[in-house]
């Protein structure tokens with residue numbers, strides 16, 4: 061973090077950040093970088109609506125301070141949806157009807173990606189575990205789990 | 220034969236929601252020129268004796284009761300809830316001021332420097348306090364917001380001649396909505412008009428609530444609904460409560476202001492589900508047959524009435540449940556207490572009432588030494604049976620078929636027998652029904668829904684109404700109905716997002732009325748348009764509500780007649796295992812069979828079923844919300860547990876068709892009734908597992924431990 065600048069990669073492009081290191085990654089993504097697919101549901105690391113992949117790991121961006129971002133590799137829903145894997149998951153969510161109000165869903169899609177990265181052929185229980193940090197008040201989860209199973213099947217070879 | 224309309228299509232909003240391109244309010248206005256923050260009362264009840272406000276820097280404002288241009292009250296059902304607390308406060312968290320300005324830090328600094336001196340008054344924290352008028356009366360002469368008394372048949376004689384009388388009281392707790400998108404509003408001023416964007420269920424309710432407060436014509440107040448990230452009743456009236464102060468600020472400052480609650484504020488000060496205490500007393504004859512019920516319903520309405528009157532009405536009209544009991548008397552009251560107001564929540568008084576009645580039926584069977592399922596059978600309603608309001612069940616009642624189906628699916632019969640001898644395992648069943656639409660003559664006399672259908676010169680058809688998409692799938696189901704009636708590709712039909720300036724008032728998105736009542740108007744309008752179709756021309760159809768002619772007329776004074784035009788019906792079975800050491804309950808199976816007329820989209824309805832049942836299981840078991848010293852002890856999402864994907868197994872459901880003549884392609888309401896049955900079925904299952912009677916939700920391990928220690 062020389063010259064007070066923080067450099068990191070966001071969805072494959074380099075970002076240089078020069079504001080306070082104390083700001084939350086979530087706010088910087090939404091307010092400065094326009095990545096509004098990342099939602100704020102609780103602001104305290106409980107709901108997962110703000111989920112992103114940080115160096116490949118599922119993380120709540122409301123709990124990350126900008127000061128820790130130097131050199132990190134970051135993927136948000138805005139990046140994931142441009143990839144084949146992302147398209148496959150999104151399509152599977154639509155097919156399973158796994159969206160209701162939709163507010164938790166971008167975070168769920170990130171969680172689904174994380175599940176499939178870890179195991180391309182997950183069991184129902186693997187999926188339940190993998191998305192358990194993401195709360196959904198609408199769906200009761202079953203159709204989301206179905207969506208991940210469908211993505212795993214239809215996206216054979218993608219992960 | 221399943222209906223073709225039920226065949227699943229891809230939801231209109233599915234891809235945008237999954238890909239994160241759907242823009243909710245705070246995405247549309249990620250940065251705002253001005254922010255608002257509420258200053259809430261810090262005591263439960265008292266008089267405001269004096270306030271001291273700090274000097275504020277240029278560009279910052281503190282707004283309060285003195286700034287209200289019109290009348291300082293929000294028009295909901297009655298007008299008791301002030302925009303800003305003025306002389307008195309009635310709950311911890313009541314809005315006294317709104318601070319607005321450009322920098323959040325400065326706003327917080329101003330917030331810290333505001334001082335309010337109160338003369339405290341002992342608060343009513345329980346129904347008993349309220350009944351005893353502790354601290355003096357707060358509402359009317361007896362703290363009762365609303366009272367409804369109904370009776371059917373003769374109740375006193377059977378009690379006099381009864382062989383046995385059994386009675387018990389049932390309790391349900393508060394519940395927090397936890398819609399994932401917190402309350403969000405953005406408002407500005409344009410050409411003499413107030414414009415509000417809101418995550419809300421009822422744009423026209425917000426407008427109505429502001430007319431007197433702003434002293435402006437309704438046409439000068441425009442409410443634009445934004446994609447709504449969940450609501451469940453929590454965005455029915457509560458947005459009015461935030462819109463009031465915000466409107467006053469915009470009126471004064473004439474600049475755009477954003478007001479988004481953070482989760483903590485939202486949980487602490489927003490409205491909750493009504494807690495209930497329901498006493499049921501039953502007269503039985505020598506054979507153990509039910510002669511009469513005498514029922515007393517008390518709801519904790521919190522500090523202001525909001526829609527307590529209507530919640531109470533549904534509780535009163537539903538508590539008899541699916542049983543034809545000849546003699547029944549029901550008294551209902553909603554009380555004022557010093558808690559955040561209770562308000563709408565999926566089910567709207569029915570879950571409380573049904574929990575009580577179903578638990579009571581189990582209790583009667585238990586005391587009589589009878590099988591709870593067999594005990595219920597003679598009373599199950601049939602077509603033509605009278606209701607508790609002396610109306611009539613008009614539809615064919617499919618409960619026998621549904622019972623058969625759920626028994627097959629769940630293996631209830633064998634498991635029920637087995638678990639009699641296996642400790643800590645249990646299975647429970649519940650029956651329930653839910654009226655579609657507003658009670659009594661509400662649709663005809665109060666709501667008077669109207670929709671438009673507009674066709675452009677490309678032959679695309681647009682649906683205009685005020686019912687919002689909040690996750691339940693209406694933007695898809697409305698389009699399906701219109702596209703079928705018009706025989707037009709689904710892609711050529713569009714749902715217009717509600718905006719009071721461009722859509723007619725088709726009523727609020729509540730009461731399971733959207734598809735059954737408003738969807739029917741969409742169908743009728745589409746049929747008209749089809750008849751009159753002129754390809755390549757712009758056309759508009761206006762469709763108004765017409766009351767069904769089959770009903771027993773409703774009399775609002777005597778509360779007699781058809782409380783609802785039709786009911787949706789359900790049976791739930793829940794299977795549990797209780798840990799003998801920790802008394803944690805592990806849910807092993809969830810089954811539901813539903814009759815909701817005709818599902819307009821099977822997958823959407825299944826989503827409602829699963830979501831509703833899991834939400835209700837949260838209510839039954841996980842969602843503890845304790846009130847002490849004026850606040851809820853579970854103040855954040857880390858303390859208040861809503862179900863995660865690990866808490867419940869997958870839900871098995873089935874849908875039985877039974878077309879309703881006056882619903883869109885036969886549809887009746889679905890969104891609320893899916894909440895009604897899980898709590899009593901869960902309670903019944905736990906009762907069997909620990910061999911005791913569960914009379915309260917949420918069922919907490921602590922309570923189970925105590926109950927089993929008592930060895931009941």
Ligand code: FES
Nearest residue numbers: 102103107108122
């Ligand atoms: S907003 Fe980050 S976990 Fe809820």
Ligand code: FES
Nearest residue numbers: 161162196197198
């Ligand atoms: S779809 Fe509404 S919270 Fe998940």
